[in-house]
Amino acid sequence: MNPKAARQFLAIQFPEPSGSREISKARDALAKSPDLLEGYEAQIALDKAAVSVLAGVEIPPPAAGTLGEQAAAISAAGSGRRFNPRDPAMLAVAIGFLLLVAVLAWHFLGRAGVFPEEALTIAAEGAKLRAEQFEVVEDKSGALEDWFVLKGFDRFHVPEKFAGYQAAGARVFKIENRPVAVLAIPENYMFFLVFDPAPLGIKIRPQGSWQFAEFDYKYAAAIREENGMCFMVVIKGTSKDLARLIEKH
Amino acid sequence: MSLFPKEWSFLNDAWKFALVLTGREADATALVSGALSAVSKRADLHESERIRRVFFSVLCREGAKAAVTENPETPAEQATHFLHQLPEPSRQAITLLCLGAFSGEHLAELLGKSEPELARCLDEARTVLKQHLSPRS
Numbered sequence: 001m002n003p004k005a006a007r008q009f010l011a012i013q014f015p016e017p018s019g020s021r022e023i024s025k026a027r028d029a030l031a032k033s034p035d036l037l038e039g040y041e042a043q044i045a046l047d048k049a050a051v052s053v054l055a056g057v058e059i060p061p062p063a064a065g066t067l068g069e070q071a072a073a074i075s076a077a078g079s080g081r082r083f084n085p086r087d088p089a090m091l092a093v094a095i096g097f098l099l100l101v102a103v104l105a106w107h108f109l110g111r112a113g114v115f116p117e118e119a120l121t122i123a124a125e126g127a128k129l130r131a132e133q134f135e136v137v138e139d140k141s142g143a144l145e146d147w148f149v150l151k152g153f154d155r156f157h158v159p160e161k162f163a164g165y166q167a168a169g170a171r172v173f174k175i176e177n178r179p180v181a182v183l184a185i186p187e188n189y190m191f192f193l194v195f196d197p198a199p200l201g202i203k204i205r206p207q208g209s210w211q212f213a214e215f216d217y218k219y220a221a222a223i224r225e226e227n228g229m230c231f232m233v234v235i236k237g238t239s240k241d242l243a244r245l246i247e248k249h
Numbered sequence: 250m251s252l253f254p255k256e257w258s259f260l261n262d263a264w265k266f267a268l269v270l271t272g273r274e275a276d277a278t279a280l281v282s283g284a285l286s287a288v289s290k291r292a293d294l295h296e297s298e299r300i301r302r303v304f305f306s307v308l309c310r311e312g313a314k315a316a317v318t319e320n321p322e323t324p325a326e327q328a329t330h331f332l333h334q335l336p337e338p339s340r341q342a343i344t345l346l347c348l349g350a351f352s353g354e355h356l357a358e359l360l361g362k363s364e365p366e367l368a369r370c371l372d373e374a375r376t377v378l379k380q381h382l383s384p385r386s
Contacts, residue, residue: 011368012353014346046375049382050332050347057325059264063278064253067264070282071257074289089295 001025003033010040015047115213115223116202122175123213123221123234126182126193134169134184141167141183141192148172153181155229156194162233165190176200188245193232197225204230210246212239222246256297262348263308265329269344270312272333274323280315284308305350305359309341331381339374342367 001009006029013023030037059067137144142163148156153172169184178199183192197203204211204225214220220242223232235242253260260281267277267284284307288300321330332344338360345356357367 008365008368009353011371012346012357012364014349014352042379043375046378046382047343047347050343050378051349053328053332053382054265054344054347057265057268057328059261060274060278060325063264063274066278067260067281067285068253068257070285071260072254074285075254075256077289 001029003029003036006030007033007036007040011043015044015051115211115221116197116204118200118202119197119223119230119232120213120215120221122180122193122195122200123219123223123232124215125173125175126180126191126232127216127219127234129171129173129182129184129191131169131184134171134182137167137170137183139167141165141185144170144183148181151181153179153194155196156181157227157229157231158183158192158194159224159226159231162192162231165192167192189236191234193230193234195230195232196228197230198228202230210243212242214239256300259301259304259350262350263304266305266341266344266348266350267308267312268325269329269332269340270308271315272318272321272326272330274325276315280308280312283311302355302359305345309360313337313341331378335374335377338362339370339377342370343374343378346371 006026009026010023010030030040137147139147140163141158142160144158144167145156147170148154151172165185165187167183168186170182172179172181174180175195176199178195180193180195182194184190185192204223207225210222210224212220212222218236219234220237220239221232221234222239222242223230225231233242233246235245263284264277264281267280268274271277271280284304287307288304291303317334321327321333326333332340335343342356342360342362345351345359346353350356351359353364353367357364360367360370362370
């Protein structure tokens with residue numbers, strides 16, 4: 001900074017020393033020009049005299065009281081102003097809130113009616129099982145809870161309308177280290193699969209409804225969640241065939 | 250001790266500024282009161298620093314319309330009369346600078362001037378003030 005620029009900069013500064021780096025630099029630059037420095041010192045003295053005069057002026061108490069009341073009233077009314085919908089800050093908050101609601105709605109409702117991808121993997125694994133991989137059972141599917149408990153699978157449950165199917169084979173296999181109970185049902189060449197959906201991140205919405213999907217070109221699966229467990233029916237056929245089968249009950 | 254709510258603590262300086270502009274205590278109070286009313290009607294003002302800036306802008310605009318008065322009566326009017334007699338915009342510039350209400354940069358902005366223009370206004374004011382004040386050197 002040259003002395004002239006420093007003088008111009010200092011001409012618009014409050015006379016009390018602020019200790020800012022810019023002012024220190026400008027003062028140092030001004031020190032190179034004795035004339036300008038003298039002018040600046042005269043300015044400081046003059047400004048300080050004016051500051052002193054203004055500092056000595058007191059607002060008369062009645063005027064201060066009147067203005068104070070008016071200001072307080074504005075402040076009180078201003079608290080309502082914070083909720084002005086045209087306030088850009090409020091507008092931003094409102095838009096943010098709506099976006100949040102939209103994201104949550106998409107997350108919780110947007111997935112409704114969609115057959116979960118993870119469940120499709122389980123269905124495909126179940127459908128791949130060969131007859132010799134099952135243990136032979138000779139009970140109705142609804143009567144195999146104890147059998148599965150003995151195999152280490154708790155909470156085996158078949159919906160009542162599927163409980164009457166005769167099972168020919170049963171086993172437990174693991175997907176992502178989570179047990180899945182599977183029954184081979186000779187009638188209609190079906191598989192029933194039961195598993196806990198929570199550890200696998202599966203949710204069927206709306207709860208109690210059936211969701212359908214087809215896979216591997218020849219299989220169809222229907223799934224529903226009941227009492228915190230998923231029950232899935234897999235058949236060789238189409239979703240329509242499966243829907244008809246479920247409606248029949 | 251300020252009688253004003255915290256966010257309005259600048260009203261002390263505002264009143265002194267208004268006194269310099271109007272030359273009369275009663276007119277200064279009326280000017281500040283009018284500026285308060287004007288600011289209270291602005292629904293777009295929320296941030297306290299912006300309120301303060303707009304408030305002083307209103308004072309500058311309305312205060313510049315006040316006629317120069319003679320024969321100051323009260324001690325406050327007499328003490329500030331030498332500032333009141335300064336021509337505009339030097340009067341507003343030197344008063345706001347010496348109140349410490351704004352930095353030089355913000356003062357230039359408030360008065361709608363460049364920094365070199367503000368420096369010239371202030372130098373003009375100081376030239377006149379030299380005749381009224383005898384600062385200790």
